[in-house]
Amino acid sequence: MTSEFAVELRDVVKQFITPEGNQLNAVDHVTMQIKNGEFFSMLGSSGCGKTTSLRMIAGFEWTTEGEVYIEGKPMGHTPPFQRKVNTVFQSYALFQHMSVYQNIAFGLEMEGVKEEEIKKRVGRALEMVQLTGMERRKPKQLSGGQQQRVAVARALVKTPDVLLLDEPLGALDLKLRKEMQLELKALQQQLGITFVYVTHDQEEALTMSDRIAVMSQGKVQQMGTPVEIYERPANKFVADFIGESNFLEGKIKSLEKDDARVFIPALNMEIRGLPISEGLVKGEEVVVSIRPEKIRITDKNAKAENLFHAVVKNTVYIGADTHIYVSAQGVNLKVLEQNHISRLDPNSFYHVGQDVGLMLMPENTLVLKKDA
Amino acid sequence: MLKRLRENKSIQGTLLALPTTAWLFVLLIIPLVLTLIISFGRRSPDGNVIYTFTLDNYIRLFGYSTNCDNGQASCFDPLYVQILWRSLTLAFNTTLIVITMAYPLAYFIARAHPKKRNTYLFMVLIPLWTNFVIRVYAWMMLLRKEGAINIILGTVAGWLHINFAPLELLYTPGAVLVGMVYEFLPFMILPIYTSLEKIDTSLYEAAADLGANSIKTLLRVTLPLSMPGVVAGTILVFIPVMGTFIVSDILGGRQVILIGNLIQRQFLDARDPAFGSSASLILMIMTLIVTYFYTRKFGFGEEIIAA
C-alpha cells in the first residue's frame, strides 16, 4: 500500500452540457478521502452527483477540474482498463453472449492469466458468492439475485484494490436486498478490500457503511460515520434527508461552545440546544432540529427548560411505535413513542385534542445552519 | 498521437463515419450536382454533352417544340407533359390500390396468433425475394393472349356457352398498373403490419368496452394508430413507381411510356444526356415535392427502417 488512502478526490468538478446548452456541474468541487479497507458509501437522491463521482473513479468519465487519486497516484486520463479498480454495475452488465464462467474469466483473460489459474480462481470466486455449479449457465438463465452475485464475483476475481458498486441492489426485491446487504458487508470484511458504494437508500447506507458521504446538488453535504451523520447532521439538508426531523426556525440569541440559545418566534420562547453547524454566529437565522423519537411528551402542567404546550392532532399506530402528530401554537411536530406496553386501545396513551407538554432535551436539540 | 486519437471522441467519430459519408457523397451527391449541370447543357452531334447554360431542355420538357406539323416556328407539344402526368397518376393509382390491398392483409397478420405471424409474414416476403424482373415476366406470361387469365376466362365462357375471344390484356395501361401493384405490394404490407402490430390489444378491448363497434374501432383507433405505417409504405411505393421503367417496358410495350422510359431512352437510345438529365431532375423534384408535403402532413414514419 503506497498511500493511506485507497481513493482520493481533490476538488473535483465534472461539468456537463445540458441538452439546452447550459453548463451544469454534476459534481461541484468535491473532495473526499476513502481509507484503505473502508466500506464507504455515497448517499443521495438521483442527480446528486454520486454516480458521476463513482464513474470518475472507475475512469468512465474524466474530471473537468481537480484530480482523482487511486493509491496515491493521480489518474488523469488513465483509461478504465489500466486502473486497479473494478465495478459492479447497477444493471450488472453481464455479457449475455457468454456463460457465467466466461463472464468471470473475462477479466483474468485480459490480464493474461494462465488457463489453469483462471479455472482455479473462477472456481473460488463462484464459491465465495455461493454459485458453484452454475458455470455453464447464461446470465439470462439466472435469477436477479444470482446475476447480482455473478457481477460481484466477476469484479472481485480480479482482486482489485477498490471495488466500486453502483446501486448494486437496486433491482432486487426488499427481502433479497436485506440479505445481500449483509452478505456484501461480510464479504468486504472478509476480503478487506475497499468498497465504494453508491446508493440512494439511507437505510442501506447506514446498515453497511463505515463512513458515508451525503451528497446533494453535486456537493458533499457531510462525511462521517453513520452515527455521526444521524446524530450530528451538519446542516438542515442532512437532518432532513437522513431519517426524520422536526424543524423550528429561529434566531441565535447567545452562543457558547456547547450551548446555544435560539429564540423561536412561532413559540415565542427561547430554546437551548447544541450548536452543530460550523461557523454559526450570534444573531444568525438558524433552524433547531430534533428527531421525533427524541421529543418527550410530559404532563401539560410540568415546568422545565425547553418545554412548551401542544395539542394532539392525530395518532397513528405502526406496530412497534406510535406516531403522534401535535400542534404547538400552529407549529406542527411529529413525535414517536415506542409501544412498550401491550394494549389494544390505540388511544390509550394519547387521544386527539389532548393537551400535552413537549420537552426537548438540550443535548438532543441541534442548532443547524439554514442552508447548506 | 495514438493517445490523442484515443482521447478525442470527435476525431474517432469522424473517422468511423468517413467511409460511408464519403462514399455517399461521391456516388449520390456529386452525381446529382453533375446531373444538374448537364441538364443545362446541350447535346453534341456525337451524343456527348456541350457544357453551357441553356434552359432549352426544360422548355422542351414542358411542351415547347420547334418541330411543328403546320410549318410554324414553334408550337405546344404536349408529349412530355403527358408522360409526366401519366407517371404521376399511375404512381398515385398504384399507391391507392396497394394500400387497399395491403391493409386487410397486414391487419390479418397483426391480429393473428403471435406464433403464426412470422409464417404469414414470411409468405409475403417470398414473392419479394424472387427477382424484380422475374416478377414482371411472370405477369407477362399471365396476361398474354394465350396466358392463364385468358384460358380461365375462356373456360368459364365455355361453361356458360358464351362466345369468347381472348382479350388483349398485355401492352395496356391496365397491365402496367397490375404489374406495379404486384411489384410494390409487399413494401406496403410490411410497414403497415409493423405499426399495427405495435398497437396494444387492450386498446381494442378498451374501445369495445367504451361502446365502439368494430367499424368505429377501426376508424377511430386502428386507422389513426397505423398511419405511420401507411405513410412509410406510401413513400416506399410511390417513389419507386415514379421511377421504374421495366414494368412499363415489358408489360406496356411501346404503348405506355413513363418518365422512367423517357429518361432511359435519352441516355441509351437517343443519346441526349442533357435532355435525359433534365427529365431526371424533374422526376426527382416531383417525388421530393410529393414526399415533402405528404410527410409534413403525416410525419416521417420510422417504419421505413423496420421494413
Add this chain to the structure above:
Amino acid sequence: MNPYKRAPFVIIATTLVYIFLYAPIVGLILYSFNASRANVTFEGFITERSDKVVMDGSMVVSSPCGAFHWYCDLAKNNDVLEAAGNTMTIAITATIIATIIGTMSAIALQRYDFKIKPFSQLSLYIPIVIPEIVMGIGALTLFSQLFSWVNSTFALTGDARLSLGMATVAISHIAFMVPFVTLVVQARLQGFDKSYEEAAMDLGANEWITFRRVTFPMILPGVLSGALLAFTLSLDDFVITFFTNGPGSTTLPIYVYGLLRRIITPQVNALSTVWILVVFSAVVLLQILQSRESKQHS
C-alpha cells in the same frame, strides 16, 4: 372473446391477396416444364425419356432429362452461368464492404458526436427518397465523365482504358446498400446499454478488445440482418446495374431482361424457378439458424 378473431371480410380479402401474390409464381414454375418450345401455350409436360431430344414442330417430345429438359438446357447455357457468377461476385463483394463501412458509421452515429454528423445522418436517407433511376443515371454520368477525363488526360489506350464493368456495378451497389446496413445496425445499437462496454473496459479490456469480444458479438444479429438485407438488395437490383454495367459484367436480372426483349423459351422459366428455389432455401436456412439462436438466448 377470442382476441385473434377477425371479420370474415378480412379473411376473404387476405386470401385473395395471397392468391394474387402467388398465382404468377406458380404459373411461372409450371411453365418451366412446358413441352412447347415457343412457350406460348402450355402443351403439357415433357414426360418421355430418350437419349436424344426429339423436336416435333415446336414441341419437345422427349429429352434425356425428361420433364426437366429446360433445366438441363439451362445448365449448358454459358451466358447464364457467367451472369450468375457475376451476380454473386458483385453481391458478395458489395455486401462485405457495405456491411463493414455501414457498421462503422452506425457506431459513429449512435455513439459519437462530430461535426459532420448531421450531414452523415441525412445522407443516409437520400437513396430512400430519390428514385433509383435518378441514382442510376447519376452514377452513369459520374463514371462516364470521370473515365473519359482520366482516359484522355493519361492518354490511356486499349485495356488500360477505364470503362464500365464489375467494379462500377459493385461500387454503385455499395452506395445504395450502405444506408440500409447503417440504419439497421443503428436501430440495434439504440437498444444497447453502454454499461456492457464499460464493464469490459473496467475488467481490463482495451477499446479494440472491448469491441471484438463484447460490442460486436452483441450487435452481430443486427449486423447480419443488415448484411442479409444488403445482399438481397444487390441480388435483386436491376436499375442501378442496368446503367452502370459494361461488357462482361452482365448480371442475371440484366440477362433475363435481355432475353425478355428477344425470345422467350421455357428456359427463362427454368432459370426463374431455380432462382426462387435458391433464394427461398437460403432464407429458410437463415430463419432456422436465427430461431435456434434466439431459443438459446431466451
